[in-house]
Amino acid sequence: MYPPSSSTGSASPWQTETMAASEDDDLHAEVRHLRARLEELLERAHANEATQRRLQTVELDMLRRYPLVDLLRALILDYPEQLGLQGAALHVCPPQPEVSALGVSGDLPSGVYLAEVVPPEDIHLGTLEAESPDWFPHQASPGSLALLPLHAGGQYLGIYALAGEAGRFQPNQGTAFLQRLAAMVATSLDNAINHARLEEMALSDPLTGLDNRRSLERRLGEAVARSRRQARDLACLLLDIDYFKAINDRHGHPAGDRVLVEVAEALASAVRGGDALARYGGEEFAVLMEVEGAEAAEAAAERMRMAVSTVTSPDGDALTASVGLALLDPAEEGEALVERADAALYQAKAAGRDRVEAAD
Template sequence: MSFRARLNLFFLLLVVVPLVAVGVVLLRTIDGAERGKVEAALVSEGRAASALLAEQAEEAGAVAAEIAEDRTLAAALRERDAAAIRERAGELLAPATDARRIRIVLPARGRRPAAAVEVGSPTALLPASRTLVAPGGGGALARIQIATIGPRALAVRLRRLTGRDVQIRDLPSGRLLAGDARDTGRLPAPGRVGTTGRGDWTAVVLRQPGFGTARQEVVLLASGTQVRASRSDRFALLGTLALFLVLAALGALVVSRSLQRQVGALLEGARRLGRGEFDEEIPTSGTDELSQLAGAFNAMSQQLRRRIEELGDERERLRSAIRRIGETFAANLDREGLLEIVASAAVDAVRADGGRAVVATADAREEALAGWSDGLGPLLDAAEQRIVQGHDGFVSDGDLHGLAVPMGSEAGIRGFVAVARRGEPFTAADAEVVAYLSGQAAVSLENVGRHEEAEREALTDPLTGLANRRRFDELLRTAVDRAQRDGQPLSLLVIDLDHFKSINDRFGHQTGDAVLREVAWVLRDGVRGLDAPARLGGEEFGVLLPATDAEGALMLAERLRESVQRLRVVTEDGLQISVTTSIGAGTVGGLGATGASLVAVADGALYEAKRSGRNRTVTADESADAE
């Protein structure tokens, strides 16, 4: 810690911290006093509000007693005539009486269920209840609830009485019936004075019964500014503390300057060195220890300036090389060549003696080595294993040091880039460089995977896994060229499923798709390695048979037809269905063979097979004879 920092810390601990602590304690004390006053006032005002609510309930009770004696209403109640009850109750509302809301509940009697009739303002509150009894001990006729005041009028009276913000809420819905629409958060328990959930208000809650099972809450609110000390009190306290703080700071400043004057020049020179300003030297005068120290600072500054210039040039060369390598990665679609590049680049970038790049594919583990590799395997394996176990990739074995970084993505680790060298251990900066190369390689490997996947999807039927029509056309052109070049026959089987539409109509397209997949499996399993099965579209398949004459094509077609006929596909309902095929076999050969002629011959044979009854194979010669 510097000399000036020690002085500042001394001033902070002995002056600033105690003054701030005293200020906080005093502010909390005067705030607490104000809060106590407000809470006591709220308690008193809550009692006054309770008295007002009780007085209002008594008024409602008097009106309820008056209405309970109404003979017309009593007669309607005895007859349980809801229309007459509603009409008379409406006539008894204000101004006939002070009632603003009347609710009459008829108890269940015999087969008649309980019923309720309600008239007046639906928001009137503070009801009084009376029970009307039938003459002669006939039991209760009805229970009457009457309210004489609404929430807005009650809120006005409470605000005039207490001078506080008032809220009247309906329970359990929490709907605001009257008062200030302020979001206070959670309120204190009924009858208690406390801070609201948001902490900006102090409140007292009075809970009153309402009509039926409903209840209402009357809330008296004091804002946060009312429970804190006044602004003038705060300013007086803070001003006094600030005055003490300024006086203490002036005294500390005078002492600090007198103590630092002797080392000021040397300290300023050290600061310039810390900011990287190496061109301006520290002035030296005399031969004392401080002047010798200044000369040592100047010599160090010159050496640092030369070394920083050299490091800057070296870093720029390294960045340029890595940038070019990264661009090469991004454009490379050859996995083997990519691994060789990243292994060599990693070895060169961190001055390693040797290394390797490893990636695990779906089929095998591929790796590329760079530099010296004798005896590196176990060390690099250990570095990679540390990555798998969740540690860093640094390992050492005597004078031999290794470093591994993962090559992967969010889906997981796909491989590693690992390097090794003798003598100097690897640093975090070396790991950062290798990690950059590994990240670029991972991006490029993803591009390779996407390219390969796109090629497969472009040439493969997604339902059956066979070659699609585009791939079939490519294979047909290649097979025709080879047949013309070698003078060998070329055959084509065109296979169509019989009555396939009826399968989709009866059992659904999912069963139809299952039939197509099973037929594709039969074709794939029943042909030779050089034959090419494909899905031509819908329920039509084709099989290219290079170097196959008409007799061989007929034999293979019959074998495939019989295999398909033996298939049994289970539907979603558990039924087993079978399917038959019609096959047209065409053969061409010689220098005049063309793809169009081969397809035309096979299509003609297929047409003849369907016309003559289906579930059979017709060759081009049979088709020609039939015509």
């Protein structure tokens, strides 16, 4: 039997309690929803805070990354892992000479590519489309990707492609974090390229384009260590153009400079790919090369001397050169090797020039 209703139309006590209970349930449900929403926001805030900390760590490391090859390796291997990504690729475009040089030497990290690519106008988020370039030739196609155009100093440097799991990068998500990362990558890459360019200038002879004395001295220790490790003979050749001062005195320094350039080109065509050729100073050139015994070293020295004879002086006469040769002794350091080659060069000049003399 139901409780009687009031004749005035007001709710009965039972109805009032039912309505209050319903309102309580709605209130509790709303509180639970708000609490879940708050927890979601807090979790997202903590995740964003952790991401910002990781990004700051990456940024600080980028600023300290030299030489260029170390930065490139970090962009491909270290930073994606620190940022919780599946991987990354760097497409340098247009190819920078300093990066191309790493490809020639075999030091270019896997994941760095030199190619002409069409840059997106802005950061692109989404999936790898069938008609799009293969941004990750060195790894499996990612579930999602982010393409970050790199600009520094008004110059386009290329694309930094990030690989993420499915749903990590979506077209409608915010890009503030990625814009900051792109700016830092571009600035760091530009700085590292400029640093490599300046270092190359410091190690190159501006007239001939060959390595300079400082560069050869840096390579000397490596050559000595490699020679001992591989049990191969290391030869040092010091070559001096005979009577070069007379060319400068008679025809002027511009003519002398042209002769030096031509001699450098002739010597460069006579050395092998693994030999180290440098302008050692003035009209003197140096070569470090691995050989198989004294006879091979003397033959190489004669080849250098003959290469110089293909160059003519401003008077039309064939040039001549004196060459000093030394082979690395088992207990000898690189500096002593060069000193003995220099002493042999002095002997060649004292013996009448246009000859090769080997150190004892």
